[in-house]
Amino acid sequence: MPIDRIQPCPICHSEQVKRNGTPYKRCVRHLSMGVSHTYLLLQAIALECQNCGANFVWQYDFVAPKKRYTIAFQNQCLQKGHGTTVKSLARFEEAPYTTVERFFKVGIQIESEATQQTCFQDAMDRQGLVLGIDDFAIRKGHTYNTGIHDLKGGSMLDIISGRKKEDLHTYAEAHPFLHVLNPVAVVMDMSFTYHQVIGSWFPRAIRIVDRFHVNRYVTEALQDVRRDVQKGLPPHARKKLKRNHRLLAKRGDELSDKELATVQTIIHYHPTLAQAYEWKEAFIEWYDLSTNAKQAAITLQKWYKQGHAIQHQASEECLKTLKNWEKEIVNYHRLRYTNAVVEGRHNKIKALQRRHYFTRNPNVYHQRILVECNEDYMNQYMEI
Structure with a gap:
């Protein structure tokens, strides 16, 4: 009353x-x-x-x-809706599905707009801004989106529909505030499209090839050598090598004593496999121990020679690719940033898609990704 x-x-x-x-x-x-x-x-x-x-x-x-329904109840529906489905939330609150869905959609739109505005303003004001660009699958092998991330601030700025050159240019024309950003570096994979477009968007920024993608090329070359070698091994050795092939991709300093003993056993089944494994470990050391770009460029040439000494087609193809991107790979030692946090957000997006059996409404899909991927960032921002 x-x-x-x-x-x-x-x-x-x-x-x-x-x-x-x-x-x-x-x-x-x-x-x-x-x-x-x-x-x-x-x-x-x-x-x-x-x-x-x-x-x-x-x-x-x-x-x-x-x-x-009170305003507090509507806001609670939005907060509880993160990480679950509207159907589960409606069942938990014992409220009509359409009512909870309406509250959630209205709230997620307001929150996503406020979140994106905060993230962009923070990125524009940041000194030494570093961006991360990477795609993630809507339907693997068919449809992809591209995410733009502030690696230094720890936020996801926006989502671009598609990953082709025309998709990126269409987005840039529709969002002129993108050109207000002044990054000192942009981290991405070895996609020629991304490097060409980012070079036109931010000509002063250095382009860095993500360490994860480069390591994956070397690891895949090692696995190709392993597949070729195991064909000529005795049955018991072939079976053990195939069963423990994932240990070859793992960093040597992260192996347990038991795993290390297993790796030492299987790589000595063939000298080429041992060479390829040492070559892979040497590349990890090159990333970890290089102190600057000049030294990294010199020691990388020694690593090339080590790879050529393997004399295998897989290592030669890998080296050919890495030589084409040598400048961008060495740029990592100018500014040590990777897209590791971006890959973590991709896992969160995949979980969201599986949880909802995908989201048919593209606007709600876009808004949910921005809100859920920036949840930790916004909590820290509000505390500050």
Whole structure:
């Protein structure tokens, strides 16, 4: 029940208002208390303005007019909707699905716009901005999106529909504020399209090939050598090598004593495999131990010679690719940033897609990704 006797007129803001009684009570759903639902019984007090003659009902700040759910309940639906489905949330709250869905869609749109605006403003104000560009699959092998990330700030700025050159240029034309960003570096994979487009967008930024993608090329070359070698091994050796092939891709300093003993056994089944494994480990050391770009460029030439000494087609093809991107690979030692956090967001996006059996509404899909991927960033931003 309101404490005040009257409420100012919402039209003329006059306080010359009189009561005309309470014709009914409103039953409004509020936040739950434990497992019990809470309902507020609000008096619908009829009021009449003596100044302008308007008739209105008492308005409450915590619930909109003619609504049966408080604003706090609507906000709770949005917060609880992160990491779950609307169907599960509606079942948990014992509320109609369409009602919860409406609250969630309205809330996610407002929150995504505020989140994106905050992230972009923070990126524009940042000194030494470093961007990360990478694609993720909607339908693997068919449809992809491209994410733009602020690696230094730890936020996801936006999502581009597609990964082709025309898709990127269409996005840039529709979002001119993209050119306001002034990154010192951009991290991406070895996609010629990305490097060409980013070179036109940010000509002053150095382009860095992501360490994860480069390591994957070397690891795949090692696995190709392993597949070729194991064909000529005795059955017991071939079986053991195939069973433990994942250990070859693992960093040597992260292996347990038992795993290390297994690796030492299987790589000595063939001298070419041992050479390829040492070559792979030497590349990891090159990334970890190079102190600057100049030294890295010199020691990389020694690593090339080590790879040529293997004399295998897989290592030669790998070296050919890496030589084409040598400048961008060495740039990692100018500014040590990777897209590791981006790959983590991709896992979160995949989980979201599996949880919802994908989202048919592209706008809601876009908004959910921006909100859920920036949840930790926004929590830290609000604390600051």
